[in-house]
Amino acid sequence: MKNYYISLGGACDVAMIMKELRIRSTSLPFDWLWNLDNGLAAINAMIRNNFQDVMQRDAYCKIASRFSEKSIAYKKYPSILHFHSNPYERQNDHNDLMRRFERFRSVISSNAHLHFIYYRNFEEDKFKIPAISIKDTLTRMKTEADEFLHLISGVRGGKTSIVLVLQTGVEDAEIAEVLVKSAVLENPQIKIGYTIARVDHLPELKAVWRDQWMSLIISQISMSSRQRLVCISRRHYYKIKDFFHAYKWKKCKENILKSIK
Numbered sequence: 632m633k634n635y636y637i638s639l640g641g642a643c644d645v646a647m648i649m650k651e652l653r654i655r656s657t658s659l660p661f662d663w664l665w666n667l668d669n670g671l672a673a674i675n676a677m678i679r680n681n682f683q684d685v686m687q688r689d690a691y692c693k694i695a696s697r698f699s700e701k702s703i704a705y706k707k708y709p710s711i712l713h714f715h716s717n718p719y720e721r722q723n724d725h726n727d728l729m730r731r732f733e734r735f736r737s738v739i740s741s742n743a744h745l746h747f748i749y750y751r752n753f754e755e756d757k758f759k760i761p762a763i764s765i766k767d768t769l770t771r772m773k774t775e776a777d778e779f780l781h782l783i784s785g786v787r788g789g790k791t792s793i794v795l796v797l798q799t800g801v802e803d804a805e806i807a808e809v810l811v812k813s814a815v816l817e818n819p820q821i822k823i824g825y826t827i828a829r830v831d832h833l834p835e836l837k838a839v840w841r842d843q844w845m846s847l848i849i850s851q852i853s854m855s856s857r858q859r860l861v862c863i864s865r866r867h868y869y870k871i872k873d874f875f876h877a878y879k880w881k882k883c884k885e886n887i888l889k890s891i892k
Contacts, residue, residue: 632744632789634854637735639674639749639779639793641667643715644829648844649748651869652862654854659738660685660731667755668710671775676708678782682732684708691719742788746852749776750796752828753803765807769797769814769823776821792820794851796844798828801836822851838873842866 636654638645639661646662649655655662666673677685684690684707694709696702703713718725739745753768772795780791799807804827811825826843830836845866849859 632742634744634746634858635738635741636746636748636852637738638662639671639747640664641670641749641751641755644750644798644844645748645796648841648848651841652845652848652865654848654858654862657734657738658727658731659735660728661735662731663713663715665712665714666708666710667752668759669708670751671749671772671779673708673711675775675778675782678779682736686729686732688725691725693719739783740786740788744790744853745787745792747779747791747793748796748848748852749793750798750826753797753799753807754828765797765799765803765810769810772797772823773814773816773821777818780818780820792822792853794822794824794847796824796826796847798826801827824851834873834877838870838877841869841873845869 635656636649637659638649638655642665643663646655661674685705690705690707691713692704692706692709693701694704696704696712698712698714703717703719705711713719713724716724716727718728749772751768751772753763753765756763756768756771776793776795780793783791797807797811804825808825811823814823816823824847826847827836827840829840845862849862849866854862
């Protein structure tokens with residue numbers, strides 16, 4: 632039986648890690664979208680409407696977001712942003728997305744074993760709702776996943792599983808890991824994991840982020856023995872690469888500080 636490993640967002644972390652582990656076998660619509668506000672709830676809404684809200688040529692608009700005065704978004708889902716393409720102005724980018732949505736429809740109705748991965752960043756939730764708790768975010772993820780699995784159950788012909796990944800800043804890591812480990816899951820199709828949020832400007836933390844993701848995928852997702860060996864070797868490769876990158880960054884910072892003195 633064929634296995635598909637599928638990103639449901641909320642942004643590009645999943646696709647990046649799957650690509651590095653060499654388990655990303657095809658391009659799908661949620662790989663590179665920024666969807667950390669409404670997350671899987673927005674995808675569920677798209678599925679209920681058979682993706683009609685996002686597949687029309689005039690489905691896009693320009694909006695002022697906290698990232699840019701001219702962000703590309705969906706009219707129906709203005710919190711979902713296109714950082715890596717511009718389907719609003721480029722026909723080819725729109726065509727690429729249409730192929731990905733059609734491919735997604737085909738994959739979810741296939742007999743293949745589908746392994747979905749979805750993450751939500753607590754920092755983003757807190758930015759929008761300051762009073763929200765980590766437990767609230769975790770509960771929200773489980774509710775979204777239950778609805779998603781229910782929505783696609785009518786067309787699924789094969790096995791389906793979903794891994795939910797909670798992300799927080801380093802300062803909230805301890806409590807988040809405790810909540811994830813103690814979470815009660817009634818649906819056997821759902822698993823839960825944890826990583827810190829990605830911090831691109833701090834190589835040491837980005838290395839931790841990457842290794843947590845890779846360890847989570849290797850341990851939580853079923854795959855062939857050969858594929859698991861590939862993933863393990865890729866994880867070791869990136870651990871070495873990240874170590875030297877962090878070392879070079881540290882030495883560079885030390886040299887800059889010396890020159891200032």
